[in-house]
Amino acid sequence: MEREDLKTIWNKLNSKLGQMTKINENFYKQTFKRRSSGIIDYLLRWDYFSVIIFTIFLFFTLIATYMFMADWRLLFSGIFITLFLVTGIISGVLSIKRLNSISLFKQSVVDVKQKVLTYKKMVNKSTKILMFLIPPVIVAFIPLGVKFIRNIYLYDYSTFLSYLISYHNNIFIYCC
Secondary structure: OOOOHHHHHHHHHHHHHHHHHHHHHHHHHHHHHHHHHHHHHHHHHHHHHHHHHHHHHHHHHHHHHHHHOOOOHHHHHHHHHHHHHHHHHHHHHHHHHHHOOOOOOOOHHHHHHHHHHHHHHHHHHHHHHHHHHHHHHHHHHHHHHHHHHHOOOHOOOHHHHHHHHHHHHHHHHHHH
16 A cells, blocks of 8 residues: 555545544534423423413403402402512513523533523522412412402401411411
């Protein structure tokens, strides 16, 4: 074999090696993208679901609040629930925007990690706020929902009021 033959063989093997390297890189990128995008897609589906549910509840809460606007207790409950639901919708939309801004291959690993950590901090903070607000939202929602669905005014029943007061006292003692 002469030197020219070795050069041509070397060039052929080098081009095949380059092709194999590109194929392996694409394979790894697709595998990583499927796994990581699957997680991001899963989180996005839950965020879309929560925004849709909050919107449906907001629609019914606005109708119920409008129907019973004459009673200040039901109006207060409706306003409180409406504010909670609007805040939940805004939080869900911000969460969707943050998840959509994560680009796995157009950004550096440090940027992706920073965005994921920022998203986790936001989720942890909203979970803490949600856990704190769920008991008052439930207490406000029950009389409004029962009046809207069954046309029963729970504030007329003294047992409900005594239960409501003891429930608030227990929550206050638990929180402090």
